[in-house]
Amino acid sequence: MSTAPQRFSPIQRLLHWSMAAAILVMLFIGVGMVSTVSPRYWTLVSIHRPLGIAILVLVLLRLGVRLRHGAPPLPADLSRWQKLGAKASHLALYGLMIAMPLVGWAMQSAGGYPIVLFRGVQLPPILPHDDALYGVFRIAHSWLAYLLFATILAHLAAALFHGLVRRDGVLTSMAPILATSGHAVVPKRLTLK
Amino acid sequence: MPQSPGLKQMVGALAAIGVTVGGSAAAFAYTAGWLNPGRLTPERIVDALGHRGGDPAGHRRNHSKGVCFTGTLDANGAGTRLSTARVFAPGSYPVIGRFAIAVGNPAAPDSAGRVRSMAIRVTTSDGQEWRSGMNNSPVFVVSTPQAFYEATLAAAVDPATGKPDPQANARFVATHPETAAFNQWAKTAPWTTSFADQSYNSLNAFRLIDAGGNSHAVRWSMQATTPMQPAAQAQLAQLGPDFLSADLEQRLQAGPLRWRLVVTLAAPSDPTDDATKAWPADREQVDVGTLVIRAAQDEADGPCRDINFDPTILPTGIEISDDKLLPARSSAYANSFDRRTVELGLGSRAAALEGRP
Numbered sequence: 001m002s003t004a005p006q007r008f009s010p011i012q013r014l015l016h017w018s019m020a021a022a023i024l025v026m027l028f029i030g031v032g033m034v035s036t037v038s039p040r041y042w043t044l045v046s047i048h049r050p051l052g053i054a055i056l057v058l059v060l061l062r063l064g065v066r067l068r069h070g071a072p073p074l075p076a077d078l079s080r081w082q083k084l085g086a087k088a089s090h091l092a093l094y095g096l097m098i099a100m101p102l103v104g105w106a107m108q109s110a111g112g113y114p115i116v117l118f119r120g121v122q123l124p125p126i127l128p129h130d131d132a133l134y135g136v137f138r139i140a141h142s143w144l145a146y147l148l149f150a151t152i153l154a155h156l157a158a159a160l161f162h163g164l165v166r167r168d169g170v171l172t173s174m175a176p177i178l179a180t181s182g183h184a185v186v187p188k189r190l191t192l193k
Numbered sequence: 194m195p196q197s198p199g200l201k202q203m204v205g206a207l208a209a210i211g212v213t214v215g216g217s218a219a220a221f222a223y224t225a226g227w228l229n230p231g232r233l234t235p236e237r238i239v240d241a242l243g244h245r246g247g248d249p250a251g252h253r254r255n256h257s258k259g260v261c262f263t264g265t266l267d268a269n270g271a272g273t274r275l276s277t278a279r280v281f282a283p284g285s286y287p288v289i290g291r292f293a294i295a296v297g298n299p300a301a302p303d304s305a306g307r308v309r310s311m312a313i314r315v316t317t318s319d320g321q322e323w324r325s326g327m328n329n330s331p332v333f334v335v336s337t338p339q340a341f342y343e344a345t346l347a348a349a350v351d352p353a354t355g356k357p358d359p360q361a362n363a364r365f366v367a368t369h370p371e372t373a374a375f376n377q378w379a380k381t382a383p384w385t386t387s388f389a390d391q392s393y394n395s396l397n398a399f400r401l402i403d404a405g406g407n408s409h410a411v412r413w414s415m416q417a418t419t420p421m422q423p424a425a426q427a428q429l430a431q432l433g434p435d436f437l438s439a440d441l442e443q444r445l446q447a448g449p450l451r452w453r454l455v456v457t458l459a460a461p462s463d464p465t466d467d468a469t470k471a472w473p474a475d476r477e478q479v480d481v482g483t484l485v486i487r488a489a490q491d492e493a494d495g496p497c498r499d500i501n502f503d504p505t506i507l508p509t510g511i512e513i514s515d516d517k518l519l520p521a522r523s524s525a526y527a528n529s530f531d532r533r534t535v536e537l538g539l540g541s542r543a544a545a546l547e548g549r550p
Contacts, residue, residue: 028224034528035226035234037338037521042505042513045523111530112500114322120509122320131499132538138531149221157214164206190203 007173009069015062017176022055023097027149034142049108050117056101063094075168089155096148102126103144107137165190235528238342238521242529245357246350247298251536254529256310256326258301259293260388260438261495264449264486266315272456272481275409276401278510279317281481288484289314291497292388292441295328297348302434304426307379309437311393311415311452312502313484321508324500326522327393327415330382333468334375338521344369371469383423386432387440389450390421397504397522398465398514401456410459410514412472415452415484419444441489452484465514501530 008016026048033044074083108115109125110133116122127133163171167189219228226232242254249257265285272281280286290313294306312326335341347361366372385391394414401409433439444450456479459465463472492498505513505523513519 028221031221031225033524035224035232035236037233037235037238037524039515039517039520041524042520111534114320114506120321129499131534134499135531135535135538139535153214153217156217157210160206160210160213164209165203190199190206 006072006169007175008071009065011065012062012069013174013176015058015065016174019055019058019062019097022051022058023148023152026051026055027145027152030145049104049115052101052104053117053123055097056105059094059097059101063098066094072173075166075170077168086158089151089158092151093148093155096144096151100141100144100148103137103141107134107141110134110137233339233342235521235524238338238345238525239528239532241342241345241349242297242525244349245297245345246355247300249297249299251533252299253293253533255297256293256295256312257297257299258303258306259291259310259492259497260441261490261492261497262288262290262292262441262486263488263490263496264288264290264484266313266454266482266484268482269480271479272401273404275403275411275456275458275479275481276510277404278323278401278508279319279321280315280323280508281510286315286317288486289496289500290486291492291500291502292437294437297350300434302430303437304429304432304434306437309388309391309393311388311391312497312500314497314500314502317508319508322506323508323511324502324504324506325395325413326502326504327395327413329391329393330375330378330396331394332374332378332471333396333518334372335369336371336467336469337517338525340369340371341518341521344372371467374469374471383421384426384429385422386424386429386436387419387422387444388437389419389441389444390417392416392452395504396468397516397519398459398468399507400465400512400514402510402512408512410463410465411456412459413454413456416455418451418453438489438491445487445489450486452486453480454482454484455480466516468516468518499534501526503527 007013029044029048029051033041033048036044074086078086105115105123106127109127110130112129112134114122115125127137159171159174162168222228226234239254243249247257253259266280266288267285268281268283270281270283272278275281290311293310293312294301294303295308295310296306298305309329310326311329313324315323317323335344344362344365347365348357349361350357366376392414395412398410398412401411403409429436441450457472458477458479459472460476463476464470490496503523503526505519507513
């Protein structure tokens with residue numbers, strides 16, 4: 001009998017769902033704020049900076065927890081390319097979750113902006129004030145955000161495919177922290193007969 | 194043909210996935226403004242600003258022609274009763290600034306700039322910054338971002354004539370009575386040959402927060418100490434195209450130039466959300482210090498070039514008011530900054546490839 005856990009640990013599930021909410025909010029604030037001149041702009045920018053740094057702290061914590069706890073094994077009957085896709089998309093998600101706040105911080109540094117988190121709380125710059133650097137990081141910040149959102153959509157589609165079509169326990173392995181504990185419920189998978 | 198239950202469920206599951214993913218993508222596109230081209234975005238405002246003649250690539254899209262300066266803000270301490278911001282504590286704080294004319298063409302002759310501006314970035318030892326962009330008009334021309342956009346469209350230069358359509362501005366003014374005070378100033382205020390003899394006004398209202406947490410609605414201005422020397426507009430056209438920066442450098446060779454930083458306190462009835470309306474002249478004014486300008490630099494390689502003088506970058510103790518123009522300025526300035534830094538970066542790489550300096 002396998003002793004491998006069927007679910008992510010509670011701390012991993014808590015981190016996953018709180019970060020999922022934070023990152024989605026962050027992406028929508030990001031594209032929303034750069035396309036408005038309404039008073040919302042100022043409010044959204046004021047949320048964007050501290051939330052981005054909060055996500056950076058959380059993802060570093062999460063990476064540590066992941067390296068310590070690992071992940072439940074993928075179903076044995078997944079094809080090789082599905083397993084490869086799962087591994088690649090998770091690497092991309094971790095990479096982008098770490099890169100986005102760092103690129104944002106670097107971009108604000110190179111732009112010569114004070115990096116204000118809250119009233120009177122500032123971060124130091126991590127790059128020198130340089131307009132050419134700013135331009136590169138500014139473009140990267142947008143395109144990496146689109147890439148992150150696309151990767152999240154692929155992740156969402158795959159998770160729902162596991163949960164609704166394959167019904168292989170992959171989705172329930174990341175069930176919200178408040179969901180019933182114990183063994184993952186694995187209903188009969190859908191097949192075309 | 195009867196469908197198997199498996200197929201039916203499969204189609205349902207796939208449809209649910211498609212709707213979830215497609216709906217998320219659509220919500221994202223809507224938030225980004227991609228589904229509603231009518232939304233007033235910073236992109237559209239900055240596009241419009243760039244169509245007022247000349248080639249603004251690599252330059253600010255508004256107030257495109259300017260000159261850098263450096264100096265200090267010497268605070269006398271009188272502002273500390275109004276605000277906890279370090280810039281008001283007695284002391285001398287380094288300033289990087291910029292004088293400009295409010296045109297879209299970075300190669301425009303200085304005589305084309307009816308509105309002149311002063312922008313400053315003051316840094317204090319606590320690492321905080323105060324950035325401000327001020328104009329020499331006593332009020333702003335419009336009170337909303339939408340009206341500013343329409344005014345900018347009306348100033349678009351027709352490539353055929355090289356000039357804006359005179360009817361367009363007339364139509365704009367006719368439908369925007371709030372522009373009257375500004376236009377009266379533009380018609381009657383004396384022209385001069387110097388940045389030094391002009392006073393520069395914050396136009397928008399801000400709030401100063403004192404040590405007790407009380408909020409004071411204010412506007413501020415840099416009041417010239419250099420006597421004003423009026424000149425006929427026709428006379429300015431006879432001077433060289435860069436007479437303002439030449440005058441500045443000449444004056445600075447003789448010694449520093451000074452402005453008094455004066456804070457005006459609003460009465461409860463004064464509008465804080467309408468930059469087209471002056472406050473009555475009898476409002477309390479507090480002289481909080483002196484701006485001393487000691488040197489000027491060409492903008493092309495000067496210290497002000499890479500600074501976005503976003504007026505909402507404020508230290509603790511100064512906050513934005515309810516004026517809708519302020520967040521719009523922040524948003525549009527950021528868009529203009531994003532564009533010109535990329536254009537400058539590309540330009541400098543292109544120059545390097547061609548062996549140019």
